[in-house]
Amino acid sequence: MKILMVSSEAVPFAKTGGLADMVSALSISLAKLGHEVKIVIPRYYSIGRDALKLIPGAMGTPMGGGIEEWSAVFTADMPGTGKKNPVKVYFIDHEIFFGRDGIYGSPIETDFMDNPRRFSFFCRAVFQLCRKLNWYPDVLHAHDWPAAIAPVYLKFAERAAERAKDSDGDFKKTVSVLTIHNLGYQGIYHKDNFDYLGLGWDVFYNSGFEDWGMMNMLKAGLYSADKLNTVSPHYAEETKIQVHGFRLDGVLRYRSADYTGILNGIDSGLWNPAVDTYIPQTYTAKDLSGKAIAKQALQKEFGLPQDATVPVIGMVTRLTDQKGVGEMFGPTYGSAWSICRDMNLQLILLGSGEHWCEHEIGSLASRLSNFKAKIGYNENISHLIEAGSDFFLMPSRYEPCGLNQMYSLVYGTLPIVRRTGGLVDTVENYNEATGSGTGFMFDELDPSSIYNTVGWAVWAWYNRRDHIEAMRLRGMTHDFSWEKSAKKYVDLYDEALNRK
Numbered sequence: 001m002k003i004l005m006v007s008s009e010a011v012p013f014a015k016t017g018g019l020a021d022m023v024s025a026l027s028i029s030l031a032k033l034g035h036e037v038k039i040v041i042p043r044y045y046s047i048g049r050d051a052l053k054l055i056p057g058a059m060g061t062p063m064g065g066g067i068e069e070w071s072a073v074f075t076a077d078m079p080g081t082g083k084k085n086p087v088k089v090y091f092i093d094h095e096i097f098f099g100r101d102g103i104y105g106s107p108i109e110t111d112f113m114d115n116p117r118r119f120s121f122f123c124r125a126v127f128q129l130c131r132k133l134n135w136y137p138d139v140l141h142a143h144d145w146p147a148a149i150a151p152v153y154l155k156f157a158e159r160a161a162e163r164a165k166d167s168d169g170d171f172k173k174t175v176s177v178l179t180i181h182n183l184g185y186q187g188i189y190h191k192d193n194f195d196y197l198g199l200g201w202d203v204f205y206n207s208g209f210e211d212w213g214m215m216n217m218l219k220a221g222l223y224s225a226d227k228l229n230t231v232s233p234h235y236a237e238e239t240k241i242q243v244h245g246f247r248l249d250g251v252l253r254y255r256s257a258d259y260t261g262i263l264n265g266i267d268s269g270l271w272n273p274a275v276d277t278y279i280p281q282t283y284t285a286k287d288l289s290g291k292a293i294a295k296q297a298l299q300k301e302f303g304l305p306q307d308a309t310v311p312v313i314g315m316v317t318r319l320t321d322q323k324g325v326g327e328m329f330g331p332t333y334g335s336a337w338s339i340c341r342d343m344n345l346q347l348i349l350l351g352s353g354e355h356w357c358e359h360e361i362g363s364l365a366s367r368l369s370n371f372k373a374k375i376g377y378n379e380n381i382s383h384l385i386e387a388g389s390d391f392f393l394m395p396s397r398y399e400p401c402g403l404n405q406m407y408s409l410v411y412g413t414l415p416i417v418r419r420t421g422g423l424v425d426t427v428e429n430y431n432e433a434t435g436s437g438t439g440f441m442f443d444e445l446d447p448s449s450i451y452n453t454v455g456w457a458v459w460a461w462y463n464r465r466d467h468i469e470a471m472r473l474r475g476m477t478h479d480f481s482w483e484k485s486a487k488k489y490v491d492l493y494d495e496a497l498n499r500k
């Protein structure tokens with residue numbers, strides 16, 4: 001299959017979150033399965049031109065205001081994909097739209113005012129790129145709102161031109177798939193931007209753009225793509241109900257015959273205790289001595305007593321509302337204070353995000369001897385926390401997939417999670433009577449549920465150690481490899497191509 005990934009991010013070139021990891025990891029796995037995969041992203045300022053190859057010739061892109069002349073295309077091979085079937089990455093260069101610091105915004109302008117133009121231009125340029133390369137994909141796979149207009153252009157510009165026998169391309173057989181990584185971000189802008197897209201206003205009103213008088217880019221994509229999916233089966237179900245649907249639950253119910261969930265994989269070359277270079281000693285389920293050493297190192301790193309008998313609860317998280325930080329660290333009502341006050345445990349956190357929360361965490365850590373935190377982003381320490389902790393806490397409000405609970409499971413660290421999204425697909429709740437399960441789950445997101453469930457885990461630590469040790473080993477047998485998930489994407493592409 002010829003597959004074109006359309007995304008605003010892809011590691012190692014541009015990353016603000018998990019989307020970047022997923023696009024590259026999935027592409028590499030699809031290439032390993034023998035498919036021809038190309039990725040297209042914008043060339044942001046942060047991606048130096050020197051390491052890229054220019055594809056000669058300017059590229060005009062028809063937009064509402066006329067032809068955008070000033071764009072060019074650069075290319076590079078995805079690192080680590082080998083010579084035989086490399087994943088090719090293409091960078092759309094446009095000085096006015098992408099010649100600035102920041103991907104979606106800057107510290108001063110958190111969401112660039114011209115983002116609807118920047119990303120609709122990018123989506124339209126994708127088709128010009130195919131023309132330039134004389135390469136037409138079987139599957140156009142778009143990710144999240146910045147790429148969501150690509151399936152719209154396929155449907156309303158390219159297919160319409162094919163039908164009218166007025167196309168200088170060859171998109172007759174191309175189908176589209178749109179993946180939702182986080183429904184909380186939709187690309188909603190003033191409808192004055194719509195003229196620039198160069199699509200008729202009938203498309204605005206009849207094909208999903210219109211959203212209470214505004215223009216919603218993700219919603220338009222959800223109407224237009226041939227197949228839709230999100231990054232876990234449970235999140236796919238949840239998003240069809242109002243409480244998790246971010247006002248798009250109706251659209252997703254309407255498209256439910258074409259909407260599925262496919263669990264993300266994890267990078268098992270990087271997140272694997274048997275090969276992890278960030279931890280003091282590697283380990284496997286057969287010999288957990290490296291895990292005990294990691295616990296000591298973690299306690300030392302955070303300035304806690306090096307005591308193997310006390311359970312360590314780790315957290316690595318963005319400090320935002322999505323992650324339940326209000327219920328955990330909210331002043332006066334958050335559960336962190338009472339958890340640390342009442343229970344014989346050590347709580348460790350690595351994270352950054354909202355200022356109030358960073359401040360509150362600092363204040364708590366200064367008053368509690370068994371709570372230590374580091375504010376910031378640190379890959380090294382995040383590995384040490386996964387390896388050295390006994391439990392990993394994720395009280396998420398919603399979680400499209402979640403990676404940390406998967407890392408925890410394969411590192412023999414028991415997740416304590418809210419029963420939501422991808423956490424439901426990956427963690428099995430502990431059963432005291434039988435000892436079965438791989439973690440501890442709760443339903444309501446409130447401080448007392450977090451308190452009680454952490455309490456339950458700590459109780460099991462002190463009173464059911466045989467269960468805890470068996471759960472660890474059970475978790476470590478999980479296969480969250482990308483190979484498995486990539487095959488499911490191939491099935492989805494086949495369905496879109498009507499081969500299934």
Ligand code: ADP
Pocket residue numbers: 017018316317318350351352376377378379382401402403404405
């Ligand atoms: P989300 O993408 O919603 O933040 P995920 O669990 O899917 O949540 O993925 C988060 C990823 O970012 C994980 O790999 C996690 O370890 C990493 N991460 C988050 N915050 C930090 C931090 N402060 N330092 C290091 N890694 C972090």
